[in-house]
Amino acid sequence: MYSAKGAAGIVLITIVCMGWLAPALGSTFWLPREGDSVVGHLQGAVAASEDTLLDIGRRFNVGYEELKLANPGVDPWIPGDGTLVVIPSRYVLPNAPRAGIVLNLAEMRLYYYPDPMDAPRRRVITHPVSIGQVGWSTPLGTTKIIAKVENPAWYPPASIRAEAEANGEPLPLMVPAGPDNPLGTHALAFEKKGYLIHGTNKPFGLGMRVSHGCVRMYPEDIVSLFAAVPVDTPVHVVNQPVKTGWRDGVLYVEAHPVAGELELGENPVAGDAMHQVVAMTSPEQSKLIRWEQVTAVVETLTGIPYTVSDPTIVQLKLAQRVDTAVAPLDSANSQVAAAQTMRSADDGANVSLRWSRGLALWPYFLENTRVQ
Structure with missing residues (x-):
């Protein structure tokens, strides 16, 4: 979920x-x-x-x-x-x-x-x-x-x-x-x-x-x-089953299963994730890390990069921009139209989705997605 x-x-x-x-x-x-x-x-x-x-x-x-x-x-x-x-x-x-x-x-x-x-x-x-x-x-x-x-x-x-x-x-x-x-x-x-x-x-x-x-x-x-x-x-x-990286001042962790080891009841990526997060953060940045989120990422192993740090005021402003990171080289980009919508509240966000059956696409940012 x-x-x-x-x-x-x-x-x-x-x-x-x-x-x-x-x-x-x-x-x-x-x-x-x-x-x-x-x-x-x-x-x-x-x-x-x-x-x-x-x-x-x-x-x-x-x-x-x-x-x-x-x-x-x-x-x-x-x-x-x-x-x-x-x-x-x-x-x-x-x-x-x-x-x-x-x-x-x-x-x-x-x-x-x-x-x-x-x-x-x-x-x-x-x-x-x-x-x-x-x-x-x-x-x-x-x-x-x-x-x-x-x-x-x-x-x-x-x-x-x-x-x-x-x-x-x-x-x-x-x-x-x-x-x-x-x-x-x-x-x-x-x-x-x-x-x-x-x-x-x-x-x-x-x-x-x-x-x-x-x-x-x-x-x-x-x-x-x-x-x-x-x-x-x-x-x-x-x-590299665990990858960590920054984006606009927010830290992400991405974790994948290791072939053959999960079937044996082992999860070798957990310690690796913790070590990488420590190595990539300064003492000041480490105060913003949600360690319970790091644990959740390596336990669920969805392969999706999740944020594991709380945003600062600077990141809150950056998060409101429309992403322009997709290079205009993908043929699909010329066949779609994009529209932005954002509604936020103090305790979360209300999101409106536009549905189109069958192929229905909506790229979206879950910059503060939590694993549950």
């Missing part, structure tokens, strides 16, 4: 559907100012009777697991006509160089920084991905793109052929390009032999740990990334 509280209220941007929108080719944002690391905003969608979370995820360019985590209690296969689905499209940027490609395994999301470091204004483009399943992890560290291949053939390694044979689904030595090729239509090869960023011939269910170590993308996303990324682009592979 999500509730909005606090004197700052909620700044709400309502997006009215202007016809059917094609899937966005990634989400593009201007990089925040120096010292800040939060981009984007939450969105909401009203499920139609025929929708599944897989449909909604692809429509909004989010992965299956991140959408499921953000909507506990929602049936992923039959959300139900009229069900509000939270789209987790606000992100704390990973603690990694803001250059080239950054892949955060914990959130199954890729970040691409296309502009040179000395550009007057720089962007970040983010995509959901599928990664290696437990036992076939995508290797951590820094590598680079050494080759770009259109319509790649797939040569399954002996280990994968042996696994497939054991499952009664033998594989040939080579799978040619085409609709049956699991690499899809485009591939970017890592310097580390055998690992790729590639498309898929099975896009539904993207955003899960299902590969043998490669990085899978939606078909439309890999086409976009392939066209943008030059050979020799650095790739930084990190595993």
Whole structure:
């Protein structure tokens, strides 16, 4: 359950559907100012009777697991006509160089920084991905793109052929390009032999740990990334289940499950979150931290960045602005109209939402969202 509280209220941007929108080719944002690391905003969608979370995820360019985590209690296969689905499209940027490609395994999301470091204004483009399943992890560290291949053939390694044979689904030595090729239509090869960023011939269910170590993308996303990324682009592979970052003087914490450990009754991210918050705050700033909120974020593990600090008077004024952090590069932006509304009271906020069935979108800021 999500509730909005606090004197700052909620700044709400309502997006009215202007016809059917094609899937966005990634989400593009201007990089925040120096010292800040939060981009984007939450969105909401009203499920139609025929929708599944897989449909909604692809429509909004989010992965299956991140959408499921953000909507506990929602049936992923039959959300139900009229069900509000939270789209987790606000992100704390990973603690990694803001250059080239950054892949955060914990959130199954890729970040691409296309502009040179000395550009007057720089962007970040983010995509959901599928990664290696437990036992076939995508290797951590820094590598680079050494080759770009259109319509790649797939040569399954002996280990994968042996696994497939054991499952009664033998594989040939080579799978040619085409609709049956699991690499899809485009591939970017890592310097580390055998690992790729590639498309898929099975896009539904993207955003899960299902590969043998490669990085899978939606078909439309890999086409976009392939066209943008030059050979020799650095790739930084990190595993950060907890991310903390500032935005306009307010601290956010984003926490994701760690594969395999929650099933054992462990929550390794709790201590990490506390340490990061301490490291990112001065003694004066630490007085504004809501430690019970930090605890709630790491216990619920929704993958949504939540505020964990009380706003100052300066932040209250900043919270009243309309966000302009979305770079005007997303084709969907040209097909929608935005309107702002805000009503606040001393003890919370009254929010009016404009509903549009099926696709119904309204990006909104929950700058003072509390976890309950």
